[in-house]
Amino acid sequence: MKLAGLKSVENAHEESVWAATWIPATDNRPSLLVTGSLDETVKLWKSDELDLDRTNTGHCLGVVSVAAHPSGYIAASASLDSFVRIFEVDSNSTIATLEAPPSEVWQMRFNPEGTMLAVAGGGSASIKIWDTSTWKLAATLSIPRPEGPKPTDKTASKKFVLSVAWSVDGRRLACGSMDGTISVFDVARAKFLHHLEGHFMPVRSLVYSPVEPRLLFSASDDAHVHMYDVEGKTLIGAMSGHSSWVLSVDASPDGAAVATGSSDRTVRLWDLNMRTAVQTMTNHSDQVWGVAFRPPGAGVRSGRLASVSDDKSISLYDYS
Template sequence: MKLVSLQQLSDAHTDGIWSVAWAPPNPSSPQPILLSGSLDETVKTWSLNEDSLSLIRTNQGHALGVVGVAADPTGRLAASSSLDCIVRLWDIETNETKALFESPPSESWGLTFDPDGKSLAVAGGSSRTIKVWSMETLNEEVTMEIPRNAGSSETMLPPQSSAAIAAAVAGKFVLAVAISADGRRLAASTMDGTIAIFDMFKGKMLHTLKGHCMPVRSLAYSPVDPRVLLSASDDGHVHMYDAESRSLVGAMSGHASWALSVAISPDGQAAASGSSDRVVRLWDLGTRSCAQVLNDHQDQVWGVAFTAAAAPGEKMRGYRLVTVSDDRSIALYDYS
């Protein structure tokens, strides 16, 4: 497996780029569309023309930095979360706002659509919750809550003290969410390293995964095996779990600082991770070893995302990987 550099877009935004996602092809857009969210309060949409990205439009609407973007499975709808506590649902082609979801009491972070595109799950920050909205009714379906003591050791402070409660709430600040390829499970991660696994249909927490003790900022389920979950943490490690049996399959080490982002290739054989050490690493998931190190960014790498390079039935080589950074750049690679 190998990544080959195709394009480096400098100053793609006017501030750091903290989120990125691909919208899959559809009849009106036969090539994937890239979405990039930035602290400059915008989401930009880019078209993929074989080996390069071209700017389509700049979407405005948030009052503070955009920290999460996602596209639904049809490639028609996108959602973006911002430090303004608003989640915006919008049409990718027309930029028409379909809905605005408020997520008090604090800003929303990671978000994802389920595989059927019927629900949108959003990490609820200090609320310790994951809110799920129906895309059919545009109403909130369920709120899943992570208990204050889930997955972490008990605080030494008196359990009812205000200091203990504040510490527990801060620790359970929800950063990232991911939904398994079969739509049955939702994973959510927090500032204290907890990874909670929920039953999507019942809205109940099943168990937690152990291994991290620092913030877990990114999660990725395998697109081919719904049991496999990857996590990226401030401890510098990328963990691979069997999320059903609660077992840690392996820890991938090599980043010199926080691991901020992780994504799994469409074939399920590789993963990419970005770090505050400015490095992108390509991992062989079969051997859980580093296959390649990329040093194309000048600042921390907040987002990595794989996509198929063409619509089903069309002939194009391999897949593409995109990475985004605080250096305001977007890097595009061919993965083979």
């Protein structure tokens, strides 16, 4: 497996680019790359050319997360203004605006069926789940406080929720916190199941394997990438190679690799059989906040990976 650099767009945004994801192809158009920036805009890019398709405005502070509905028709952007904007991809019309208290919106993801949107709830130490048919709040999943003496404000702040991920079967939801713990929930019963341990610094990004519902990957400020068997509650692999915080992780559609972005300015490709980094890309000149593999489908033959950075650029790679 390998990555080959295809194209980079310098000054893709006017400020740091903190978020990227792919909007799946529909019958009417190919997939699009969507990016969010501290310049308060969301931009949509043509899949293989990285030509700017359009720019969305509407947030009044930086955009920290973007998410795409599996249908390809709807997307969401979350901002430091504590609003989530839901919009139609092709018309750019706003469908709904979801409000949360200040700093309560970080990473967000649609479930595989597209019926729910999970939003990492920051300092509320919870995940909020929104029903996508009504855009009403359906559930709040609170992270249990550690047992023992009454938690102080200091320990409470460590439960600040940064990241969220759905299992491929939609049954489990995982979230990563500032203190390094990963919490796992049974979504149908809205029930906390257990913590996954091993990190001791913020877990900024999580992704489940697209082919194995039990397998979860995490990226942490401790410079490690972990593989967990979620159901067995076990750490089955710890991969090291980055020299600083790992800010983002995504799994390849074939389930054979993960890619990571780091504050060491590199993108790395990891072979999951060997559990080692097989390639390091140095396109960026600043922290890499997001990596995203393009989903397969609609005649897409070759794999693509995108990365975004504090250097305001986007890079596109061929994955084979």
